[in-house]
Amino acid sequence: MSKKELLRSFSPGLDFKSSLLFLVVGVVIVGITLWNWHDDIRPRLINEAQANARVLAASHASAIEAQFQNLGASADFSLIHNSINEMLLISDPSTEENYYLGISLEVDYDVFPADYDTININVGNTGCQHCIVSENPIFIRRSGELAAILKVYANPIFYQRLAEDIVDDIALMLTGFILVLVLAWLSSNRLLHNLRERERKLVYEISERKIVEARLQQIAAYDQLTNLPNRYLLQSDFTRKLEETSRNDKMLATLFFDLDHFKEINDMYGHEAGDALLEEVAARIADVTRNYDLLARFGGDEFVMIMGNVENRADVIYVAEKIIASFKPLFDLPDAQVQVTTSIGISIFPEDGSDPSELLKNADLAMYRAKSEGRNCYQFFNAEMNLELQFSQWVETNLREALDQQRLELHYQPQLNLDSRRVSSCEALIRWPQESGQKVSPADFIRIAERSGLINDISLWVVNEACRQICEWREQGYRTVRVDINLSSKDFADKGVLYKFLQILRKYNLRPQDIGIEITENILLESTEQVIKALTVLHNAGVHVSIDDFGTGFSSLNYIKQLPLSGIKIDQSFVHEAPSNKDDLIIMQAITLVGHGFGLDVVAEGVETEWHESVCKGIGCNTIQGLHVSDALPADEFASSYLNQLQLIDTGGADQESQSDS
Ligand code: C2E
Ligand code: MG
Ligand code: MG
Numbered sequence: 001m002s003k004k005e006l007l008r009s010f011s012p013g014l015d016f017k018s019s020l021l022f023l024v025v026g027v028v029i030v031g032i033t034l035w036n037w038h039d040d041i042r043p044r045l046i047n048e049a050q051a052n053a054r055v056l057a058a059s060h061a062s063a064i065e066a067q068f069q070n071l072g073a074s075a076d077f078s079l080i081h082n083s084i085n086e087m088l089l090i091s092d093p094s095t096e097e098n099y100y101l102g103i104s105l106e107v108d109y110d111v112f113p114a115d116y117d118t119i120n121i122n123v124g125n126t127g128c129q130h131c132i133v134s135e136n137p138i139f140i141r142r143s144g145e146l147a148a149i150l151k152v153y154a155n156p157i158f159y160q161r162l163a164e165d166i167v168d169d170i171a172l173m174l175t176g177f178i179l180v181l182v183l184a185w186l187s188s189n190r191l192l193h194n195l196r197e198r199e200r201k202l203v204y205e206i207s208e209r210k211i212v213e214a215r216l217q218q219i220a221a222y223d224q225l226t227n228l229p230n231r232y233l234l235q236s237d238f239t240r241k242l243e244e245t246s247r248n249d250k251m252l253a254t255l256f257f258d259l260d261h262f263k264e265i266n267d268m269y270g271h272e273a274g275d276a277l278l279e280e281v282a283a284r285i286a287d288v289t290r291n292y293d294l295l296a297r298f299g300g301d302e303f304v305m306i307m308g309n310v311e312n313r314a315d316v317i318y319v320a321e322k323i324i325a326s327f328k329p330l331f332d333l334p335d336a337q338v339q340v341t342t343s344i345g346i347s348i349f350p351e352d353g354s355d356p357s358e359l360l361k362n363a364d365l366a367m368y369r370a371k372s373e374g375r376n377c378y379q380f381f382n383a384e385m386n387l388e389l390q391f392s393q394w395v396e397t398n399l400r401e402a403l404d405q406q407r408l409e410l411h412y413q414p415q416l417n418l419d420s421r422r423v424s425s426c427e428a429l430i431r432w433p434q435e436s437g438q439k440v441s442p443a444d445f446i447r448i449a450e451r452s453g454l455i456n457d458i459s460l461w462v463v464n465e466a467c468r469q470i471c472e473w474r475e476q477g478y479r480t481v482r483v484d485i486n487l488s489s490k491d492f493a494d495k496g497v498l499y500k501f502l503q504i505l506r507k508y509n510l511r512p513q514d515i516g517i518e519i520t521e522n523i524l525l526e527s528t529e530q531v532i533k534a535l536t537v538l539h540n541a542g543v544h545v546s547i548d549d550f551g552t553g554f555s556s557l558n559y560i561k562q563l564p565l566s567g568i569k570i571d572q573s574f575v576h577e578a579p580s581n582k583d584d585l586i587i588m589q590a591i592t593l594v595g596h597g598f599g600l601d602v603v604a605e606g607v608e609t610e611w612h613e614s615v616c617k618g619i620g621c622n623t624i625q626g627l628h629v630s631d632a633l634p635a636d637e638f639a640s641s642y643l644n645q646l647q648l649i650d651t652g653g654a655d656q657e658s659q660s661d662s
Contacts (some may be wrong), residue, residue: 026180226282254365342374411632516544539564572606
């Protein structure tokens with residue numbers, strides 16, 4: 001309902017008009033009654049009194065005359081009257097003077113000026129049954145006139161009639177009043193009822209609207225799952241806190257943290273469990289938050305805490321440690337109890353930034369450092385991280401150009417079968433040569449490309465380049481081995497990349513067996529169902545699928561069972577430590593045993609020494625890759641060093657060999 005409609009509905013309308021009508025009718029009735037009183041009763045009262053006085057004067061004329069004679073005055077009395085006063089004309093024959101005896105009626109007139117001489121004359125009993133007459137008429141000598149004032153009061157019958165009339169009129173008036181009151185009461189009651197009803201509706205609508213507005217505000221500013229402020233509210237409160245802190249000349253700490261391996265938990269136990277975990281996390285952190293601090297859900301599993309008016313870093317460390325400690329007790333999920341940790345990045349105002357976005361970005365960077373430091377810890381932002389940021393920005397702007405201008409290269413690292421001492425396959429590793437000669441690590445720029453979204457184009461370029469290279473080697477007369485390509489989890493988020501991958505194979509007329517793909521365990525964190533489908537398509541087509549860096553991520557033996565795999569690559573960190581660290585050796589042994597048990601190829605990465613090789617051999621891992629065999633080499637070097645070793649019989653034979661290797 002619009003505001004106008006609402007106001008219109010609130011207008012009293014008809015009820016108000018009818019009430020007004022009733023009121024007017026009532027007032028008219030009362031008016032008529034009062035008019036009647038004035039026009040009818042009052043003249044009647046006067047007439048009646050005058051008539052009484054006339055009767056009285058006539059009947060008592062002789063008595064009055066006697067009284068006059070008693071005074072020594074002889075007079076003829078005759079009754080004259082005008083419309084106002086009754087007059088007795090008294091003539092004195094001796095003096096031939098005429099006197100007028102004015103009979104004044106007490107009822108209406110007051111003719112007693114104070115300076116008049118008065119003579120009391122006893123009139124005696126008047127005999128008038130219905131009149132009350134003063135027993136002492138008063139004679140007044142006034143400028144040669146003798147005036148007698150006979151006090152005549154209205155008689156009881158007159159009063160009775162008067163009273164009856166008044167009662168009738170009052171009854172009529174009261175009826176009018178009561179009618180007005182009843183009608184006014186009825187209509188005002190109805191009016192009030194309607195007003196109350198409309199008011200109730202209005203209040204309801206307003207409160208409904210308020211509830212909706214409050215709810216919208218709540219949705220806009222608060223995270224619905226955890227009830228914490230969301231990133232939008234965070235932004236505004238953050239600015240306020242910054243202003244306050246800088247006024248007080250204190251520090252402000254931004255703590256940016258997320259849950260380590262949250263995606264795995266979501267995938268393993270479902271999104272409901274993930275939500276329950278986030279709720280519990282929010283509740284636990286809220287417990288360690290001072291009222292003054294601001295805790296917000298930034299998005300996904302990311303939280304931000306803003307600590308204003310901080311005196312020193314020790315205060316921040318204390319809170320960061322409390323947050324980490326709050327994660328120690330197991331988390332109760334609907335179907336399981338899990339151990340979860342968090343990594344916290346911290347930036348400090350004013351050293352690490354002057355506005356919310358800079359402080360958040362730097363705290364985020366510090367969090368990534370905390371993750372790379374082994375997770376479950378906190379890291380303060382430092383200038384070195386800033387260099388990282390600058391590097392990221394540099395990569396983002398230059399990598400696209402390098403890709404478009406064909407300045408990227410693929411190097412190939414052999415994988416050696418220890419039983420046959422022959423190169424069974426190789427891994428294609430991307431290189432980005434710089435004019436300065438400086439090396440840019442693929443691990444670094446690939447990570448940035450994954451973040452910026454450039455990775456899909458890079459992966460397609462790598463697949464294309466590897467296939468083109470295989471064809472070139474073959475054209476050069478080399479017998480080729482399977483080339484394993486590293487794919488990113490982001491490549492599986494886009495179905496198109498997969499089809500383009502198969503298209504490229506067809507374009508170069510290669511068999512799927514000529515190519516292998518390496519995926520990390522993290523790939524499964526993206527979208528398990530979709531990833532498994534895509535991998536199955538490739539695996540069924542004959543593409544060699546292996547899990548790279550196995551043992552470092554969220555290693556689950558369940559993945560080995562679940563995924564359409566052809567091989568496992570044991571992460572080089574185990575290989576490096578295995579000769580001296582019994583635990584790593586046991587892990588390698590177990591991975592090899594399980595891999596072989598499932599009929600998978602098991603490759604040990606990072607084999608740098610003879611010792612590493614013998615350890616691998618000892619545990620039954622017979623395919624190795626690493627500096628001990630060879631670093632990754634440019635295509636021509638790889639061909640001349642390794643493909644050359646392979647007997648060139650004919651293409652068909654080479655193909656068969658390559659196939660049997662895979
Ligand atoms: P990765 O797939 O595990 O590749 C193995 C890495 O170990 C390579 O590093 C390789 O040069 C290095 N390596 C091989 N043998 C040894 C050894 O004995 N000792 C030591 N310390 N290192 C050894 P590289 O080429 O710097 O690549 C690093 C990572 O970058 C790769 O790890 C892979 O995850 C990623 N990457 C490289 N090329 C590509 C690519 O074309 N596409 C994608 N998506 N990722 C790539
Ligand atoms: Mg690899
Ligand atoms: Mg690897």
